Amino acid sequence: MNNANSGPTASNSGAGINSALSNQAAVAKSVRDALDGKSVVFVGIMGVGKSTIGRRVARLLDLPFVDADAEIEQAADLSIAEIFEKFGEPYFRSGERKVIERVLKDGQQVLATGGGAYMDAETRKTIAGTAVSLWLDADIELIMQRVMRRKTRPLLQNPNPRGVIEDLMAKRNPYYAEADCRFVSHDVSRDTIAAEIVDMLNRKLNPGKDPLVNQ
Numbered sequence: 479m480n481n482a483n484s485g486p487t488a489s490n491s492g493a494g495i496n497s498a499l500s501n502q503a504a505v506a507k508s509v510r511d512a513l514d515g516k517s518v519v520f521v522g523i524m525g526v527g528k529s530t531i532g533r534r535v536a537r538l539l540d541l542p543f544v545d546a547d548a549e550i551e552q553a554a555d556l557s558i559a560e561i562f563e564k565f566g567e568p569y570f571r572s573g574e575r576k577v578i579e580r581v582l583k584d585g586q587q588v589l590a591t592g593g594g595a596y597m598d599a600e601t602r603k604t605i606a607g608t609a610v611s612l613w614l615d616a617d618i619e620l621i622m623q624r625v626m627r628r629k630t631r632p633l634l635q636n637p638n639p640r641g642v643i644e645d646l647m648a649k650r651n652p653y654y655a656e657a658d659c660r661f662v663s664h665d666v667s668r669d670t671i672a673a674e675i676v677d678m679l680n681r682k683l684n685p686g687k688d689p690l691v692n693q
């Protein structure tokens with residue numbers, strides 16, 4: 479694997495670190511060039527890390543990061559929980575569709591969507607027309623560890639949150655699988671995951687091309 483965090487460049491010497499960083503910068507540049515103005519959109523189940531990882535991927539690619547849930551909260555001047563409580567889920571979903579369409583018109587970015595957004599056919603079409611979509615996946619144990627840290631997700635206000643997540647994964651995974659690529663998260667640092675994702679995007683967008691070699 480063309481991974482800036484492994485192999486002979488991953489030493490503790492100053493020269494090794496510098497060379498790993500410049501490899502990473504070359505890979506990031508090659509991804510940006512290949513994106514040719516398109517955005518990168520993270521989709522996947524709640525708690526998988528779309529926002530935390532998306533923000534780091536944006537930093538590596540030197541692109542703005544947008545969090546769809548935060549945009550919805552700002553537009554409504556209410557938290558997601560309050561929108562669900564006051565107006566119900568269908569209202570939230572229609573706001574979510576409009577906000578994603580609007581932000582993707584704002585130019586190239588890395589966008590993290592809420593876990594249910596990609597279920598909407600219109601939203602999938604908008605994303606397909608403007609972005610490379612990336613399904614961030616993980617096993618249920620990792621997701622449960624993460625979702626149990628935050629008690630604000632309305633769909634998990636349920637005596638059996640694991641059952642809810644299992645049901646959602648069964649229903650939603652076939653839709654997430656329509657994304658352009660899939661990355662399975664694992665138990666390493668968020669910075670490492672972000673670098674691995676940029677590497678994967680490079681392999682996807684520049685097949686057979688080594689960004690470190692002038693071709």
Ligand code: S3P
Pocket residue numbers: 522523524525528547558591592593594595631632633
């Ligand atoms: C939802 C996921 C949440 C948020 C809302 C609904 C879902 O976003 O949009 O609570 O339907 O899975 P995250 O995936 O960022 O938690």
